[in-house]
Amino acid sequence: MSVMEERAGIGNTPYKPLKSRRRSVWASIKRDRYLYLLGLPGLICLILFKYVPMWGVIIAFQNYSPFLGFGASEWVGMEHFQRLFANPDFAVLFRNTLAINLMGLFLFFPVPIILALMMNEVRQQVFKRVVQSIVYLPHFLSWVIIAGLTFTMFATGEGLVNKVLEQWGLSRVEWLTTPGYFWAFLTGQSIWKEAGWGTIIFLAAIAGVDPQQYEAARMDGASRLRQIWHITLPAIRNVVVILLILRMGNMMDVGFEQVFLMQNSLVSSVSEVFDTYVYRVGIQQSEFSYSTAVGLFKSVVGLILVMGSNYLAKKFGNEGFF
């Protein structure tokens, strides 16, 4: 701490502007050449791993052949997109993606808010901190582990829940291979993994409330629930609205790993989403051009949704995200 402060103190010396005479652009670049050099590795990564693949989407308009490469592959225009829209799979992919997201919106989204409100009402600081540490923890586990834990609990053979059901004289339930349960399982997993972590932002917003407001409300005889309703909730309303809008922007995204790990042949009718479809068709069946077209369609719709939600966020009087 002392070192940090000491060093930070250097920054408090009066700001001396760089030599104020007008410099040409070239002189400025030359002056900062070592700064550019610092950023160079990152810049190379940015171009190579982010922008080259963006250029790579042109194969969605080709019949890409790995032997011919980008340059020599045959151009086919919108053929792959037409194939996608004509495919009966398309409606299923769209429905599943949307359904999983809507389930998340209605069932997952309110949980961190409620959890944050509850944690905020805890007066015992130690208890609060312990609960926080516990509910944050699952966020750091991989989806593979989460899937493994889900199987441990719900598998038909050795799953704990089915063992308990059997102990009680009830029959076992095929939790993981029944299509009707699939979306609920995904939502439940998301809640278990991320709801606690999601409280951080709401707790931060709540922390900004002036304690005097609660004091005043208590003098007026407001119960704790009324204080939550009239003081705490309005205080986090902006954050809630922003996160809600942001979520709207991600309606096309379903975590690939989560769905991929929970998929099995018996639930494929409800579990195939755009991302898993692209993986299966593109990488496992090597249909590069068609699957790139599918991915591009998803990305463009996603981009429109994100831009739209950013516009909405700005309309709500916030800065927007970019």
Add this chain to the structure above:
Amino acid sequence: MKESFSEKLFNYTNLGLLLLIGLVSLFPFYYIIVVSFTDSKSFISNSLTLYPKNFTLDAYRYIFSTKTFTNSLGVSAYLAVVGTALSLIVSAAFGYMVSRKRLYGRKFFMIALVITLLFNPGIIPHYLLIKEMGLMNSTWSIILPGLLSAWNAILLKTFFDGIPESLEESAFIDGANDIRIFFQIILPLSLPALAAFGLFFAVGYWNTFFQAVMYITDSTKWPLQVLLQAMLVESSTGIADAGVASQMASEQQVTPEIIKMAAIVVATVPILLVYPFLQKHFAKGVMLGSVKG
């Protein structure tokens, strides 16, 4: 102030519910740990295992004696250490560069960074790129694309924004260049933030699954998560019974279920170990950022 009855009721209900939520969050961990220490006979004969019966280390002894598991553990540890160190340097250096207001083209770099957050070309172009670069079956296929994490670079930039440029002035006068200043002044000054981001990177690399599934087909080079998937998922839905865990188990007198539990425990322990540090540093980093900004 004396609490009224309704006040008390509210408090205890709230505490009770939170306690319940905490237990639900923890229970799966508790259960797998218990099972992983239970011996096979008790696990099969007793349908419910809620405390370790006939404590044994068989499952752990077994998984650590297999080459598959120790190999994967090594790959994941390598990814976490090398990947984190490189990502941290590259992302922080880039974030630092765009945080310096005097830099010509700064806005251009920022826009270039933000665009990558908005538009994702999908997995196939990435896959083809890695293939073209000849990185298939190499750990570089996982490390290189992650070196510049746009999101983390932006957060690091926001953190560096709080460090005034005048801080570098005296070092400039003493003849140090930006690279020296970055490594000898800025980085040491940013240790709490670096610790937080480093641990986030480390958790990310440790949890890498999807990229490894795409790029690493050679099972001797699988990181832990891919091996775990083969052990846990492929054999757990009751459809494919010939999973890795049952293969492992048939060679030994340990039930596949118990081997799976032990594997989950081993894969989770590193995270549990870094987690307290992560929390501490994260809080510190955030506070430092707010004090300076």
